Amino acid sequence: MPQTVKGVIARSKGADVEVVDIVVPDPGPGEAVVRVEACGVCHTDLHYREGGINDEFPFLLGHEAAGTVEAVGEGVTDVAPGDFVILNWRAVCGQCRACAKGEPWYCFSTHNATQRMTLAEGDPMAGAELSPALGIGAFAEKTLVHAGQCTKVDREASAVAAGLLGCGVMAGFGAAVNTGGVSRGDSVAVIGCGGVGNAAIAGAVLAGATTVVAVDIDDRKLEAARRFGATHTVNSRETDPVEAVRGLTGGHGADVVVDAVGRPETYTQAFYARDLAGTVVLVGVPTPDMEITLPLLDVFGRGGALKSSWYGDCLPSRDFPVLIDLYRQGRFDLDAFVTETIGLGDVEAAFDKMHAGEVLRSVVVLDEGTGTPTATEAQA
Structure with missing residues (x-):
């Protein structure tokens, strides 16, 4: 009935x-x-x-x-x-x-x-x-x-x-681990530290990243990012995030940069805050009217990968049980x-x-x- x-x-x-x-x-x-x-x-x-x-x-x-x-x-x-x-x-x-x-x-x-x-x-x-x-x-x-x-x-x-x-936690975790392929010893920057961004931080830490830079305009969110394992925080209202990320990664830029905001300005920051052969992952959802312009020579000259992550490129039957086990073990x-x-x-x-x-x-x-x-x- x-x-x-x-x-x-x-x-x-x-x-x-x-x-x-x-x-x-x-x-x-x-x-x-x-x-x-x-x-x-x-x-x-x-x-x-x-x-x-x-x-x-x-x-x-x-x-x-x-x-x-x-x-x-x-x-x-x-x-x-x-x-x-x-x-x-x-x-x-x-x-x-x-x-x-x-x-x-x-x-x-x-x-x-x-x-x-x-x-x-x-x-x-x-x-x-x-x-x-x-x-x-x-x-x-x-x-x-x-x-x-x-x-x-x-x-x-x-x-x-x-x-x-x-939805949100899987999207962020998967953006770092599945799409970005974060592995042991990597440097990672995450722009936007709401639920999705902090899940990306937690995922990067669990995957073995050693430098994890959280970027946001809200000090409350940056404080939360530290609780999820960020090793450094950058308030981008006060500091150029690109220069800050480079400064925290030996002048090179991060191996993986996750844009959890999805705006042209944050994507541009992510693009230039990565290492020459680094990976940019877009998981923040833009609106239909947003457009981005980048010098094509910079796209060509920096190598690496520009990726979008939809639902953290997850396979629920594979990923959900694993993450629940990690949760029960106190690791996530x-x-x-x-x-x-x-x-x-x-x-x-x-x-x-x-x-x-x-x-x-x-x-x-x-x-x-x-x-x-x-x-x-x-x-x-």
């Missing part, structure tokens, strides 16, 4: 989000219904609300989530009711040209649920189909996803922390990314805090059994 649950929607561009009743259908072939336990508030959700992704309103927001599989549809074998899972927005198809080449993290045909959740009776738009954020829609007590979007992990992990791998502090835990009705306020730079992550808790993080003093 279809179920009616509470969920957070963006009804129209720029309007405050609302908690409303939504209808979750029974899972069809290849689908799963997941009882959401916790879901992080990500910038992407705000982009959806502002119409920055597309105009397919109303949106069911939320995508950075963990929970328990409640029911599965026909043909589902990889997960079963009762499994604790992290939701992902890269359910690889296994058949496209990227998958066929053995590069499924570039999959061009990822799966989403075929059915749509809808607004419940009594709503002014009753029956309207909801567009789930990144194909997930997890600011809801339950959600319908493709079964391939469910990655089974160890139940001992806190859902509040585990869900963060569903996911709890430190959680600034506060909130309820469904607090999402709009969480967006305001995000704008003000007051949080690394606000996390919506929908199941009291998930507990709260042990380290919540992280500041933005």
Whole structure:
């Protein structure tokens, strides 16, 4: 039987989000219904609300989530009711040209649920189909996803922390480790020290980088970066970040520079702050109107690599269980990314805090059994 649950929607561009009743259908072939336990508030959700992704309103927001599989549809074998899972927005198809080449993290045909959740009776738009954020829609007590979007992990992990791998933390960690290929002894600079940037710092440290330079315009974020392992910090309002990074790397520039902001000026800084054969990784998301101009001779003459990182070039089935194991071993502090835990009705306020730079992550808790993080003093 279809179920009616509470969920957070963006009804129209720029309007405050609302908690409303939504209808979750029974899972069809290849689908799963997941009882959401916790879901992080990500910038992407705000982009959806502002119409920055597309105009397919109303949106069911939320995508950075963990929970328990409640029911599965026909043909589902990889997960079963009762499994604790992290939701992902890269359910690889296994058949496209990227998958066929053995590069499924570039999959061009990822799966989403075929059915749509809808607004419940009594709503002014009753029956309207909801567009789930990144194909997930997890600011809801339950959600319908493709079964391939469910990655089974160890139940001992806190859902509040585990869900963060569903987007921002994985994007940053993967930008450094998967895309940037940071290895032992490397020097790394990260521009932009929000959740994604600090995840890149934590990933670089775990991979063995010995010099890790955090760059931001906010001293609060730089303080947080040190807690994630940055060896040096640079406030780029006060200091030229390119010269600072070079000065901290023997005058050469960093082996890997991660731009976690995604603006023309920060990308230019990243380009010139790397070593001659260094790597630039763009993981911050630019807006459609942004353009960049670089002297082509400089592009040619500096060698190395200019890369973009989409979801940290992750493969959820490979990366999520490994990072959860590292978390359980105390080697990767996911709890430190959680600034506060909130309820469904607090999402709009969480967006305001995000704008003000007051949080690394606000996390919506929908199941009291998930507990709260042990380290919540992280500041933005």
